[in-house]
Amino acid sequence: MKSLASRSHRLVSLFTALFAFLSGSSAFADEVPENLDARIDSILAPIADAVSSTIFYAVPVGDSQIRLIVVWLIIVAVGFTFYFRFINIWGIRHALSIVAGKYSDPSQPGEVSHFRALTAALSGTVGLGNIAGVAVAIALGGPGATFWMIVAGFFGMASKFAECTLGVKYRVVHEDGTVSGGAMYYLSRGLAEIGLPRLGRVLSTFFAVMCIGGAVGAGNMFQANQAYQQFVNATGGEASFLYNQGWLFGLILAVVVGLVIIGGIKSIANVTAKIVPLMGGVYLLAGLVIVTMNLGQVPDAVVAIVRGAFTPEAGFGGLIGVLMMGVQRAAFSNEAGIGSAPIAYASVQTAEPISVGFVSLLEPFIDTVIICTMTALVIVISGVYLEKDILDGNALGGVLMTSAAFGRTIGWFPYVLALAVILFAFSTIITWSYYGLKCWTYLFGKTRKADQTFKLLFLAFTVIGSAMGLRAIIDFSDAMIFAMAFPNAIGLYLLSGKLRADLRSYRTRLKMGEIVPRR
Numbered sequence: 001m002k003s004l005a006s007r008s009h010r011l012v013s014l015f016t017a018l019f020a021f022l023s024g025s026s027a028f029a030d031e032v033p034e035n036l037d038a039r040i041d042s043i044l045a046p047i048a049d050a051v052s053s054t055i056f057y058a059v060p061v062g063d064s065q066i067r068l069i070v071v072w073l074i075i076v077a078v079g080f081t082f083y084f085r086f087i088n089i090w091g092i093r094h095a096l097s098i099v100a101g102k103y104s105d106p107s108q109p110g111e112v113s114h115f116r117a118l119t120a121a122l123s124g125t126v127g128l129g130n131i132a133g134v135a136v137a138i139a140l141g142g143p144g145a146t147f148w149m150i151v152a153g154f155f156g157m158a159s160k161f162a163e164c165t166l167g168v169k170y171r172v173v174h175e176d177g178t179v180s181g182g183a184m185y186y187l188s189r190g191l192a193e194i195g196l197p198r199l200g201r202v203l204s205t206f207f208a209v210m211c212i213g214g215a216v217g218a219g220n221m222f223q224a225n226q227a228y229q230q231f232v233n234a235t236g237g238e239a240s241f242l243y244n245q246g247w248l249f250g251l252i253l254a255v256v257v258g259l260v261i262i263g264g265i266k267s268i269a270n271v272t273a274k275i276v277p278l279m280g281g282v283y284l285l286a287g288l289v290i291v292t293m294n295l296g297q298v299p300d301a302v303v304a305i306v307r308g309a310f311t312p313e314a315g316f317g318g319l320i321g322v323l324m325m326g327v328q329r330a331a332f333s334n335e336a337g338i339g340s341a342p343i344a345y346a347s348v349q350t351a352e353p354i355s356v357g358f359v360s361l362l363e364p365f366i367d368t369v370i371i372c373t374m375t376a377l378v379i380v381i382s383g384v385y386l387e388k389d390i391l392d393g394n395a396l397g398g399v400l401m402t403s404a405a406f407g408r409t410i411g412w413f414p415y416v417l418a419l420a421v422i423l424f425a426f427s428t429i430i431t432w433s434y435y436g437l438k439c440w441t442y443l444f445g446k447t448r449k450a451d452q453t454f455k456l457l458f459l460a461f462t463v464i465g466s467a468m469g470l471r472a473i474i475d476f477s478d479a480m481i482f483a484m485a486f487p488n489a490i491g492l493y494l495l496s497g498k499l500r501a502d503l504r505s506y507r508t509r510l511k512m513g514e515i516v517p518r519r
Helices: 002-023 036-055 068-083 092-099 114-123 128-141 144-169 183-193 197-234 246-261 264-293 295-310 318-334 341-345 353-360 362-382 399-409 413-444 448-467 470-494 496-511
Strands: 058-061 064-067
Touching: 064 068, 068 144, 068 318, 068 470, 068 496, 092 114, 092 353, 092 362, 114 341, 114 353, 114 362, 128 144, 128 197, 128 318, 128 362, 128 399, 128 413, 144 183, 144 295, 144 318, 144 341, 144 353, 144 362, 144 470, 144 496, 183 197, 183 341, 183 413, 183 470, 197 246, 197 399, 197 413, 197 448, 197 470, 246 413, 246 448, 264 295, 264 362, 264 399, 264 413, 295 318, 295 362, 318 362, 341 353, 341 413, 353 362, 353 496, 362 399, 399 413, 413 448, 470 496
Parallel strands: none
Antiparallel strands: 058 064
8 A cells, every 4th residue: 555655646746747847838838729739740740850861861772762771670680590590480489488487587686577578578569560550561562561571570580589688698787676778788888898888888878869769759659649549530530529639648648657657667567468468369369350251362462462572563662662661660560679678678587698588589470470460461351551541641541541451340349459559559658668767767877866757758758649640750750769770780790799609508508408497
């Protein structure tokens, strides 16, 4: 009871500050105008456009544009796949054993189990990136973009293994038992260990700043925006009581998020361990039902996806354009090579960093190879991606396209999807709040004031994201996510030798019986 009272008191204090912050800004004046959502979007959209155009510098090739940062990520994923001899295939069996708890040891340093860390990390990736992100990819790149999403997800498993192993190897365990880890730590501590301390400081600082932007954008505003859109769609569209009132929906969501994030990673892991398996199972079951009911159309859908990957329609940007869109949306969905997930995995109770790397292999596989494929099949079978008019002029599609696709076969499912989207968005937001907070305290110190300042700003952007337009949010979110990949990839490359030596040592000890299952 004392803990609950303390948390409630802190939440009241936090939201008192939040209301003061909002009321003091020009967008949240004393009288809330009816077009507040439009005003917020008009103020912040130009900023998002400027950031996106800087990060996604592109080189023209024929009729297409090659975004250099996307190529950078492809090289990293494919390179590590070969470097670790396709660990994304042979490592899955051992990963499943670890997740099942056979090698767990609660006495080791850390805060959560391998399974809870996996669900916490999945809560940051499984969700709207799979539900809305796939629809965005198909709307802009055609069905073929899905093929490249799956390919990118497969190769991304090796990137995820590398970064999550390093996240534990170079983590910091504080005196109170809490843990801080992630790319900013292996960039600073790891590069200092190999004689590059100055480069490590520069890269870690840049990563932390971009990760805060990613937490605010992809992990917060995008989630809140799409949850609001689906809620309005399920409650009557223009007749909904919250139509054009995104800021109010965001405020309610921010209150609920605030109740959880005050409790830290243990509170977040407890919530995500329940939400992610439940809603993921419901979503996949619905997808399987639709695919089963339309089995005769599945071969044509698969052909459309594969054919579109290599011979796309000109309107979808040509081969290079479709490939770029698929890889870009895959990175947004599973975040492999981005450097965000190591922040969650750093909290695992273990003395074997490599074991965490094995577990993280499963994340892109579940997220992209399984769930994104299911979403794409439902959308392509339904044909809604060819009917832009049903989306009220929203060419990006997003969650409304996925909702319409599921609704074609299961008429009532948009209501279930609305609940799933809100819960997925909620779990993603609370996970990314932890990512952003760790980067914030890395920059400004682990103090109560720094902690509350970040949470205040983060919750304010939950409100703002619900009110903004989808295109501006996607542009900003993508830019921040991919900017994180730049310093992260450099660190992974420079530390790859140590990583491979650790993997060899782990496999040798496993083979010799020095590492044995506890049960």
